[in-house]
Amino acid sequence: MSERSVSRQKQEKQWYTVQAPEQFDRAELGETPADEPDKVLGRTLETTLGDINNDASENNTKLTFKITEVASDTAYTEFIKHELTRDYLRSLVRRGSSKIEAYITVLTADDYRIQIQPVALTTKSADESQEKAIRRTMIDIVRESAQERTFEEVVDSVVEGRLSSAVYNDAKTIYPLRRVEVQKLTLEARPEEVAAEEETSVDVSED
Numbered sequence: 001m002s003e004r005s006v007s008r009q010k011q012e013k014q015w016y017t018v019q020a021p022e023q024f025d026r027a028e029l030g031e032t033p034a035d036e037p038d039k040v041l042g043r044t045l046e047t048t049l050g051d052i053n054n055d056a057s058e059n060n061t062k063l064t065f066k067i068t069e070v071a072s073d074t075a076y077t078e079f080i081k082h083e084l085t086r087d088y089l090r091s092l093v094r095r096g097s098s099k100i101e102a103y104i105t106v107l108t109a110d111d112y113r114i115q116i117q118p119v120a121l122t123t124k125s126a127d128e129s130q131e132k133a134i135r136r137t138m139i140d141i142v143r144e145s146a147q148e149r150t151f152e153e154v155v156d157s158v159v160e161g162r163l164s165s166a167v168y169n170d171a172k173t174i175y176p177l178r179r180v181e182v183q184k185l186t187l188e189a190r191p192e193e194v195a196a197e198e199e200t201s202v203d204v205s206e207d
Contacts, residue, residue: 015033018031018032020065030047040075046065049061094178104116107194115186116163120179123176123178151187
């Protein structure tokens with residue numbers, strides 16, 4: 001291949017500005033190159049809440065977005081994951097205290113299937129029955145909260161800390177807590193994917 005055709009190939013690549021969804025004020029997430037717009041679709045970008053809000057104190061929250069649409073030189077995304085950094089989670093754990101986790105898969109009010117992983121950290125070591133009661137409270141509050149809200153509203157309540165505050169306020173009556181966080185929120189399936197899965201399971205059961 002000649003140098004001229006190689007350089008022509010390079011020139012054909014276009015840079016697309018990647019934007020966060022509207023709920024994140026269309027913040028610019030960066031740029032990604034491609035020689036065809038379709039090749040941009042499905043790419044994921046990871047950033048921090050600190051970068052989006054221009055606040056270094058929020059750099060312990062990682063956000064992942066997936067490109068779903070391209071128009072002109074702009075790539076639009078959907079939110080797919082919220083996750084606390086390992087270093088931050090490690091910093092919360094204290095010797096002689098309990099770390100209580102839960103994994104809750106739930107459908108939002110607008111039929112997005114998500115998994116939410118809250119974690120509660122006690123001031124001192126809780127016994128097994130107390131840990132069980134705290135975990136039950138976390139599961140009940142998260143499930144109820146997600147079922148009553150749209151996907152976007154659930155994401156907002158996690159990112160802004162309202163969901164973890166609600167869990168903290170209820171669970172602290174069981175045993176003194178130092179902190180409650182949502183360590184991860186993941187989009188597992190969009191409404192159309194959930195509907196397709198349900199149709200498949202109905203077909204199988206009818207057979």
